[in-house]
Each structure stands twice: as structure tokens, then as C-alpha cells.
Amino acid sequence: MEVRILGPIEVLIGGTPVRLAKRQHRLILGILGIEANREVSSGRLIELLWPEQPPARPRAVLHSRLSELRAMLRVAGDGPAQPSIVTGDDGYALRIPTPAVDAHRFGQLIIDARGIASDLRARDVLRQALELWRGPVLGGWSPAGPAGALVSSLEAARLTAIEDLYEVELRLGNHRSIADELVALSAAHPTRDRLTSAVMLALHRAGRSAEAVSVYHQRRVWLSTELGVDPAPALQNLHVAVLRHDPALDQVAGPGALDRSA
Structure with missing residues (x-):
């Protein structure tokens, strides 16, 4: 079964x-x-x-x-x-x-991916895990109150796995192929700093620095209006680096990055 x-x-x-x-x-x-x-x-x-x-x-x-x-x-x-x-x-x-149970299989695949030294293999395992998702947990049923933790923890784990995946893709130099996917994802999840950082970096490396700056400003306005806070220091630093066209932002491991432990 x-x-x-x-x-x-x-x-x-x-x-x-x-x-x-x-x-x-x-x-x-x-x-x-x-x-x-x-x-x-x-x-x-x-x-x-x-x-x-x-x-x-x-x-x-x-x-x-x-x-x-x-x-x-x-x-x-x-x-x-x-x-x-x-x-x-x-x-x-x-x-x-x-x-x-697909949720438990997903969790084990994520654990496996984080223990893999090869970025190429880790990417494949992360994608395999995310392909198990066919929609919201339990078909979108979300109980109110503390019981909501039943589904919210799984949804949060999915977002973390997505962030892990795109950070691996960026290390592999695949910024052009993921930039547009990241634009949509980061817009849908404005509180996720890792997604915002990833989309800014992907856009900048793809020669779309003006869009990366625009993403930052949109996120800053949203955070100020909705939550009354400023972007995290890491995002602010990334914004400055994009404006300055810091060469360090363009450094990628490339497809030969097979072993992060080396």
C-alpha cells in the first residue's frame, strides 16, 4: 500500500x-x-x-x-x-x-541529499524529492490553531528543499535556466530570504542586474508595509554588491563541482 x-x-x-x-x-x-x-x-x-x-x-x-x-x-x-x-x-x-508514505519518503530524500558531496547528485536527489509533491499537503486541507502544525511543517520543509535545490543550481552555474522560475517563487514567498537572495543572484549573473535591484526594492517595500521591518543584513549586503557589480558575485563552481568535501 x-x-x-x-x-x-x-x-x-x-x-x-x-x-x-x-x-x-x-x-x-x-x-x-x-x-x-x-x-x-x-x-x-x-x-x-x-x-x-x-x-x-x-x-x-x-x-x-x-x-x-x-x-x-x-x-x-x-x-x-x-x-x-x-x-x-x-x-x-x-x-x-x-x-x-510519500511525506516520509520526501523527508528521507532530503536528508540523503544533504549528505551528498556531489552537487550534481545532490541536485538530482532534491529534484526527485520535490517531484513527489502533487499539490498542497492533504489536498489543501489546513486545520486551524495548533493542529495546523500538521501541514505547515511539511510545507515549510518543501520550501527549504526548494531553496537548497536552487542554491545547488547556482553553484553549478545554471543561473540562466532558473532565473524566471525563481522570480515567480520569490514573489509567492516574500518572507523567504534565501529565495530572495537566490533570485537576485541568478538575475545578476544572467545579465539582468536591474531586475535584481527591482526585486530587492519590491521586497523591502513589502517587508516595511506588511511587517514593519527592514531586509536582513545579508540581503542588504547583496543589494549593495549587485549595485557595485562586485566580481565575487559572478564566481560559480560550474558543472565540474562534483565534490564539495574536496
Whole structure:
């Protein structure tokens, strides 16, 4: 069984999608997938599924939904060896090999990439990890309050992986091919300093220094208007370096940068 939560929630058994009849079935499986092999209390599941107005007997309804979900997975599966939803002391857990959950596979690939000395190989692993994403976590479902950490931490990890990827691409001298992608990404995430730095550097190296300066000014105005703060010192220094056409900004490792540990 494969559980996909980096996008619309999906379950595949033997490569075949399993139809989950109700939204609550999908959310339960998505939550348990994020917490794979860890028990999630009934209270927490109820809070996540019905944050505003739980049913009159929420534990009974939750139990019913889990029974339905188990039955669907059992019918679609191939016997007792299939991963399963088990009942714990005060909740439920999805017993499944963690690589069968795309979010956990993503996390492991990111760890692997950061341990690779070769920029070329690290780039390939980072792209492999990011290709697992088919859309927002859990299909865009985002619980309010503290429960939102379920999805926000994964979304933040994705942005960090994107930043890692583009920094590798810049080291490899691929500034022209990524500049326009970075313009859109940095505009969508104005609080991410690493994305802003990356797009400024990519534009400058691609001979588009005026656009790099414009990106900085747009970000400075946004930060001042929305958050009442100035750009970080590192961004300010980069801005000055772009204005001065500092030759150090043009230094790239190039495609021969195979080993950062050398």
C-alpha cells in the first residue's frame, strides 16, 4: 500500500487507486499517514476532523469511520500482510513501512541529499524529492490553531528543499535556466530570504542586474508595509554588491563541482 499526502490524499494498493468514499476517510488516513507508526489519540483526531462543531457522539462516529476505512482497505488489499490501522491505548496508528508514505519518503530524500558531496547528485536527489509533491499537503486541507502544525511543517520543509535545490543550481552555474522560475517563487514567498537572495543572484549573473535591484526594492517595500521591518543584513549586503557589480558575485563552481568535501 502507498499513501500519498503531498497533494490530494490518495491510497494505492498494488498500483491501483482505492476509492475512499468520504472526505473524513481521506483525512483520517492522511493524518495517520503523517504520523505513520505513531499513535494518534482519539481526542486529537476528533479535534482535527471536527474543529468547530463535532457530532453529538464524536468517538462513536470516529470509530464508525475507522471501521469503514479498515473495511475498504481490507477489500482492496491482499491479506493480513497489508499495512493496517491498529487500535492503541487511546487512539489509532497506521502500521506501514515509512517509505510507503510519500511525506516520509520526501523527508528521507532530503536528508540523503544533504549528505551528498556531489552537487550534481545532490541536485538530482532534491529534484526527485520535490517531484513527489502533487499539490498542497492533504489536498489543501489546513486545520486551524495548533493542529495546523500538521501541514505547515511539511510545507515549510518543501520550501527549504526548494531553496537548497536552487542554491545547488547556482553553484553549478545554471543561473540562466532558473532565473524566471525563481522570480515567480520569490514573489509567492516574500518572507523567504534565501529565495530572495537566490533570485537576485541568478538575475545578476544572467545579465539582468536591474531586475535584481527591482526585486530587492519590491521586497523591502513589502517587508516595511506588511511587517514593519527592514531586509536582513545579508540581503542588504547583496543589494549593495549587485549595485557595485562586485566580481565575487559572478564566481560559480560550474558543472565540474562534483565534490564539495574536496
